[in-house]
Amino acid sequence: MKLFVAIGLLFANPLTTITPSTVAMDKEIPAYAKWSRLALKETTKKYPNAKIIDYLYMGTVPQDDKMIATFQLWLKENSKEFGVRVKVTYDTVSQQYVNVEFEEFARPV
Template identity: 45%
Template sequence: MRRLTLLFLALFLFSSLTVSVGAEPHYAKWGTLAVAETQKRYHANIIDYKYMGRTEIMAKKSEEKFKLWLKSKDGHEFGVFVTVQYDPSTDAIQTIQFKVSDQS
């Protein structure tokens, strides 16, 4: 079931994030990573996704931020802010941070 959910989300993200035919937004790769890592960490269904933006911290560090809305198996809904820090010249991941929020 989790694989099916993750596959569905990956397909949804790919199709909904496409700006024009053949074009993929710069954050699509990081959004897919944020979804996969959040699914692994919280074992809950991801029911919504929002790209929050990019911050360039310094020459070798950028951040992509996302907010995901999850629903646990017991029906509890909560938000998770996911920040992916990486080296923009190599795309090497430096950190992935999670912050839980009960507010929408």
């Protein structure tokens, strides 16, 4: 009987309750997340037959009153694999994107 009471108290105690929402709140969303989603979306549009197989955030640098977030993606289309550097330029005040640039590159030897 004492075992059942102890188990009941354990599960009734709000300090030991972990819900998905509390776990999600513990994880901080990076500042570049919005631009990452845009880079992935625009890459999918530009290369509709390619599959994105790898992704790397390279950093963000200021340029006048704008910022440039750079992402490096690795794509596979049929048997060809290649890299694409995606630069997302956005306005720092309005937080709206201004431009997206793509630069393909080959696998380093």
